[in-house]
Amino acid sequence: MKKQFVILFTLILGMQMHLSPAHAANNPRNTYEVKSGDNLWKVANTYGTSVGDLKLINGLQSDLLLVGQKLRVPIMYEVAPGDNLWKLSQAFNSTVSLIVTANGLSSDVIYVGQKLKIPPKKLSMDGKFILMTREEFKDWIFNQKFTRRVGKVQQHHTYQPSYQQFNGSNHFALMKGMEDYHVNGMKWSMIxxxxxxxPDGRVVVGRPFNIAPEGSFGLLNKEAMHAIEADALAIENVGNFDAEKMTAEQRETIVTITALLMIKYGLTPTVDSITYHHWWDVNSGERVLDNTAGHAIKTCPGTGFFGGNSTASAKNNFYPLVTQKMQEILASLH
Known part of the structure; x- marks a missing residue:
């Protein structure tokens, strides 16, 4: 399913763009599909960029490439009638200033037949952490290729840090603080x-998708915890939703990224595919759902998380939003 989505997404955007004859046959967008024998140096050298820039453009957490993975790359473009720098920047995920700088232009004026190098925008990264908007994450996840099977998405809230610790620009600092606690406090391998x-609606990729989460459920029963996490992907939502009201931006992001994960991994929103921390006994690792009496459970992701943390709240208030968003995303690909 995921291959069909990516291919369709690529073809639709490609049909909307005019490219120079040199690239029209094999590069309908500024993307390159990784082939057997490729490595970052080879791809970077082919497209006149550096390995470091290629990693920043594509939000790569390592040098590993997988066959079928899609990479955004700089391209040479021949200006067609009606083009202007703003249109080109929007079509190729670039900016006017990037195009001006890359081509040494003295103004925004371009002419038909002119050949321009168009470099894609770079993502904001700090080590393995990748900070993205919803749209950037959508592009990122459809271009990525993962080898680990994922059957469920875990929803958590952080409690700490809460909204009070977020100042609007300290995404990476909070991520490093959480990782420090996970590594030095909980003795896990990484975040x-x-x-x-x-709260501002942005999302950060932390632990690589191909590595199962660590320590998310069944804290005292390591065997049960590892079994639960083997096919899981964990989302931490910054905030204490037992006490704080979620912002509209974060709410939209949670719905959107969950929908994108459902599409990417071929899942349908149910209690089995989107699970709340509250539904698991943290000592035994048993999934108790709403039968919490006599069990050690946490309120996470919060009593105010999309109406509550019960299965009824999930079914009535969260899953329908995720399903609707999935339909909107899929419709946008047609």
């Missing part, structure tokens, strides 16, 4: 969660 959403 536990793959994704973290923030």
């Amino acid at each position: 536990s969660q793959q994704l973290t959403t923030f």
Whole structure:
């Protein structure tokens, strides 16, 4: 399913763009599909960029490439009638200033037949952490290729840090603080969660998707915890939703990234595919759902998380939003 989505997404955007004859046959967008024998140096050298820039453009957490993975790359473009720098920047995920700088232009004026190098925008990264908007994450996840099977998405809230610790620009600092606690306090190998959403609606990729989360459920029963996490992907939503009201931006991001994960991994929103921390006994690792009496459970992701943390709240208030968003995303690909 995911291959069909990516191919369709690529073809639709490609049909909307005019490219120079040199690239029209094999590069309908500024993307390159990784082939057997490729490595970052080879791809970077082919497209006149550096390995470091290629990693920043594509939000790569390592040098590993997988066959079928899609990489955004700089391209040479021949200006067609009606083109202007703003249109080109929008078509190729670039900016006017990037195009001007890359081509040494003295103004925004371009002419038909002119050949321009168009470099894609770089993502904001700090080590393995990748900070993205919803749209950037959508592009990122459809271009990525993962080898680990994922059957469920875990929803958590952080409690700490809460909204009070977020100042609007300290995404990476909070991520490093969480990782420090996970590594030095909990003795895990790295940050536990793959994704973290923030009050401003941005999302950060942390733990690589191909590595199962660590320490998310069944804290005292390691065997049960590892079994639960083997096919899971964890989302931490910054905030204490037992006490704080979620912002509209973060709410939209949680719905959107969950929908994108459902599409990417071929899942349908149910209690089996989107699970709340509250539904698991943290000592035994048993999934108790709403039968919490006599069990050690946490309120996470919060009594105010999309109407509550019960299965009824999930079914009535969260899953329908995720399903609707999935339909909107899929419709946008047609």
